[in-house]
Amino acid sequence: MQWQRESINSLIEDAILDAEERGTKVLSLGLMNQxxxxxKNGELYTRRHPQLKVRVVDGSSLAVAVVLNTIPKGTTQVLLRGSLSKIAYSIALALCKRGIQVSTFYEDEYDKLKLTFGTHDARNLVLAKTCAPKTWLVGDGFNEGEQMKASKGTLFIPFSQFPPRKMRNDCFYYNTPAMVAPTYLQNVDSCEQFVVRAAWTRRSRGEAAKRPNRKSWKQRTDMYMRPFLLNVFFSKRFIHAKVMHRGTSKVISVATTNAKDLRNALPSLTDDNACRVVGKLIAERSKEADVFAMSYEPNKNERIEGRLGIVIDTIKESGIIFV
Structure with missing residues (x-):
């Protein structure tokens, strides 16, 4: 419904603006947020806010690259079936440019694809008369009846968010497009977290004007939803970190390179290695106190990178979840 779309888009828009204020460079829309x-796969927000510095992406380029890389080498013909999404158009065009013949079942899909292609590329686009191709690229709208028409040994490669239901034991099914993030990737967050945060802090202007001293939903519930808060302090001489329980102000775990055992053992008390030591100690001591999840609230204009990023990433790698 229209009002539901507006409500969802409003929350996503608030999350994007929140990420913009925090200095986020790239924000990828989640599976259900595009x-x-x-x-329009995120174009709505970039049109409303053309001055955005954060780059809003939907992952479609990566999905296209994964699908193209999945197609077996030596393939000369594929059959494209499913709703003609942004990804479907991109895949079909890329294959035609490579000289691979792309077939479609239905004339209306053939006409839509042909209109978007150049004259040279459209020569590799054909209207299928048989189900002979052994490689099928399938998306939303690919039904079970069409699946049963495929010849034995057909390879189904999905380009949709969800894979097709497996109906054939004599065919092969690939998973939906996905990639594994490198282990060295740092400062990665989920857009769903920003959406939830935006929903917590959202107050209408009228309500804020009538009751300016009233705490927001987040202010009233955050100490219960995220009770354990990480604090990290960097001085010129040492690094100090602690985890505190918000409700009682009790310190759960603490680690500092200024401690006697570390001060005599570490060559430097402020370098990257010292950050990793502090992060590992915080994680170990927190788990000893039965704390396996915590949160970190950056200050205004503070970015989770550099030494701070190393501390937090080390804590994550040691089995602590950040919420």
Missing amino acids: GEELN
Whole structure:
């Protein structure tokens, strides 16, 4: 419904603006936060805020690259079936440019694809008369009846968010497009967290004007939803970190390179290695206190990178979840 789309888009927009204020460089829309009907795969927000510095992406380019890389080498013909999404158009165009013949079942899909292609590329686009191709690229709208028409040994490669239901034991099914993030990747967050945070802090202007001293929903519930807070302090001489329980102000775990045992053992009390030592100690001591999840609230204009990023990443790698 229209009002539901507006409500969802409003929350996502607030999350994007929140990420912009925090200095985020790239924000990728989650699985359920994108779509042609919902927000034109994120174009809605960039049109409303052309001055945005944060780059809003939907992962479609990566999905196209994964699908193209999945197609077996030596393939000369594929059959494209499913709703013609942004990804479907990109895949079909890329294959035609490579000289691979792309077939479609239905004439209306063939006409839509042909209109978007150049004359040279459209020569590799054909209207299928048989189900002979052994490689099928399938998306939303690919039904079970069409699946049963495929010849034995057909390879189904999905380009949709969800894979097709497996109906054939004599065919092969690939998973949906996905990639594994490198282990060295730092400062990665989920857009769903920003959406939740935006929902917590949201107050209408009228309500704020009537009751300016009233605490927001987040202010009233945050100490219970995220009770354990990490604090990290960097001085010129040492690094100090502690985890505190918000409700009681009790210190759960603490680690500092200024401690006697570390001060005599570490060559430097402020370098990257010292950050890793502090992060590992915080994680170990927190788990000893039965604390396996914590949160960190950056100050205004503070970015989770550099030495701070190393401390937090080390804590995550040691089995602590950040919420």
